[in-house]
Amino acid sequence: MKEMIVLYPAPSTVHIVAMVELGKLILHHHHHHFSVTLIIPSDTLDNTTSTTSILNQISQTIPNSLTLHHLPSLSSFSLSKNMDPTTFAFQLIHLNDQNLLHFLSLSKTTTVVRSLIAIPPSAIHVASQLNIPFYYFYPSNASSLSFFFYLPTLHNQTSKSFKEISNSTLDHLPGLPPLLASQLPEPILNRDTQIYKEFLHFSGNLSKAKGIIVNTFDSLEPKPIKAIADGLCAPDLQTPPRVYSIGPLIKGFDDDNRTVDIKPECLTWLDHQPSRSVVYLCFGRKGKFSATQFMEIATGLEMSGQRFLWVVRLDPSSDLLLPDGFLDRTEDMGLVVTSWVPQVDILSHESVGGFVTHCGWNSVLESVCAGVPMLAWPLYAEQKLNRVVLVEEEMKLAMAMEESEDGFVSSAEVEKRVRTLMESDEGRALREKSWKMREKALAAWEQGGSSLVNFTELTESWKQGS
Numbered sequence: 001m002k003e004m005i006v007l008y009p010a011p012s013t014v015h016i017v018a019m020v021e022l023g024k025l026i027l028h029h030h031h032h033h034f035s036v037t038l039i040i041p042s043d044t045l046d047n048t049t050s051t052t053s054i055l056n057q058i059s060q061t062i063p064n065s066l067t068l069h070h071l072p073s074l075s076s077f078s079l080s081k082n083m084d085p086t087t088f089a090f091q092l093i094h095l096n097d098q099n100l101l102h103f104l105s106l107s108k109t110t111t112v113v114r115s116l117i118a119i120p121p122s123a124i125h126v127a128s129q130l131n132i133p134f135y136y137f138y139p140s141n142a143s144s145l146s147f148f149f150y151l152p153t154l155h156n157q158t159s160k161s162f163k164e165i166s167n168s169t170l171d172h173l174p175g176l177p178p179l180l181a182s183q184l185p186e187p188i189l190n191r192d193t194q195i196y197k198e199f200l201h202f203s204g205n206l207s208k209a210k211g212i213i214v215n216t217f218d219s220l221e222p223k224p225i226k227a228i229a230d231g232l233c234a235p236d237l238q239t240p241p242r243v244y245s246i247g248p249l250i251k252g253f254d255d256d257n258r259t260v261d262i263k264p265e266c267l268t269w270l271d272h273q274p275s276r277s278v279v280y281l282c283f284g285r286k287g288k289f290s291a292t293q294f295m296e297i298a299t300g301l302e303m304s305g306q307r308f309l310w311v312v313r314l315d316p317s318s319d320l321l322l323p324d325g326f327l328d329r330t331e332d333m334g335l336v337v338t339s340w341v342p343q344v345d346i347l348s349h350e351s352v353g354g355f356v357t358h359c360g361w362n363s364v365l366e367s368v369c370a371g372v373p374m375l376a377w378p379l380y381a382e383q384k385l386n387r388v389v390l391v392e393e394e395m396k397l398a399m400a401m402e403e404s405e406d407g408f409v410s411s412a413e414v415e416k417r418v419r420t421l422m423e424s425d426e427g428r429a430l431r432e433k434s435w436k437m438r439e440k441a442l443a444a445w446e447q448g449g450s451s452l453v454n455f456t457e458l459t460e461s462w463k464q465g466s
């Protein structure tokens with residue numbers, strides 16, 4: 001009988017999508033040995049129409065051998081207006097712990113559960129109650145992972161919150177370039193919050209997992225990967241846990257094509273633009289801006305004279321406010337889209353020459369896989385840290401959008417940076433570097449490539465029951 005691998009994402013669509021890719025990977029290589037069950041939390045952070053359509057797409061494209069298990073709905077629980085999304089996510093996760101325990105206990109009566117691979121931090125306790133080998137799946141990069149490994153050490157060095165020392169430079173973080181305290185992951189800036197405690201707890205537990213699976217590849221982030229492996233991030237540990245970088249895991253190009261019956265307008269529009277001429281702007285699922293900021297972006301884009309494909313997210317109740325006559329004047333130059341777009345297809349389209357991104361890690365990986373240089377405009381979560389790493393000389397796949405202290409970006413800045421990205425020698429150098437990194441991304445999964453080797457070691461250890 002096949003042994004079971006259980007995948008347990010956080011209650012967020014983007015993490016479910018990443019774990020589907022992991023499930024497909026395991027089944028593609030090892031379907032004779034393992035069955036894979038993906039647990040779908042019934043309530044997600046982003047219970048929106050796009051979430052539903054993505055989840056529908058997922059169920060249409062997953063292989064039959066990937067079993068979905070939906071957790072019961074937590075219908076009595078609703079998002080309090082005052083609760084920030086991360087706090088909400090942790091609440092959902094804690095409420096689901098019992099459901100997870102119940103499912104795994106039942107599964108254990110009929111099959112061998114070879115491992116639980118989870119994003120939610122508290123799943124480690126469920127696994128240990130049931131004696132199931134536990135792996136964290138860390139959905140962002142090795143750089144922010146190395147920071148979380150080091151957080152307990154930092155915590156003990158000072159009693160201050162990072163937000164109190166926001167202009168101080170931390171230049172001793174293992175594997176990382178110097179960072180301002182304000183550039184650290186946003187949920188841990190204030191140590192008086194419950195979220196900070198949750199992350200500290202997560203950080204302290206990282207070493208208790210049998211391994212940590214990260215969606216990156218060795219040649220993209222060699223320094224933080226080495227710093228973790230060398231034990232620099234958790235100096236008190238005898239043996240650091242094994243980190244398996246098995247990326248890039250991104251949504252397959254084919255999957256989208258199979259489900260999209262009608263070619264989206266934006267792809268048809270791209271077909272008619274010159275090679276590498278279009279700058280693509282998209283800020284993830286939640287990247288919303290104030291009306292004033294929208295105006296500045298629009299003005300900056302128009303002034304840059306570059307062709308653009310701009311994906312705009314709006315609150316259901318808001319109208320899109322653009323400068324008078326903007327759409328008419330830019331009719332031949334740009335397209336503004338408010339719907340969900342097939343980002344992977346867009347980034348790999350011949351006409352796209354640059355990407356203005358919020359630095360969400362999936363977007364970054366998708367850009368890397370398409371060889372498209374980035375203009376980094378982080379908004380929240382660990383995105384500021386991601387920007388520092390992306391623009392650093394070592395990696396240099398992006399240039400930075402410079403914002404004011406309160407996060408505002410002027411139209412002049414948008415104009416200047418977009419033009420530089422698309423037209424200057426600096427932009428061309430970035431493009432060349434990005435193309436080289438694309439080749440390294442592909443190589444990571446070729447014969448002898450680092451991600452294939454790491455993945456094989458991981459799955460072999462399961463087969464040997466170790």
Ligand SMILES: O=c1ccn([C@@H]2O[C@H](COP(=O)(O)OP(=O)(O)O[C@H]3O[C@H](CO)[C@@H](O)[C@H](O)[C@H]3O)[C@@H](O)[C@H]2O)c(=O)[nH]1
Nearest residue numbers: 014139140284285340341342343344360361362363381382
């Ligand atoms: O119209 C759209 C908008 C987005 N996407 C896709 O949605 C995903 C967005 O993922 P990501 O770029 O990682 O952004 P977030 O959803 O904001 O990601 C959250 O999760 C990431 C991984 O943990 C973190 O790096 C981010 O900071 C955090 O905001 C990507 O696959 C995009 O291709 C589309 O396909 N169409």
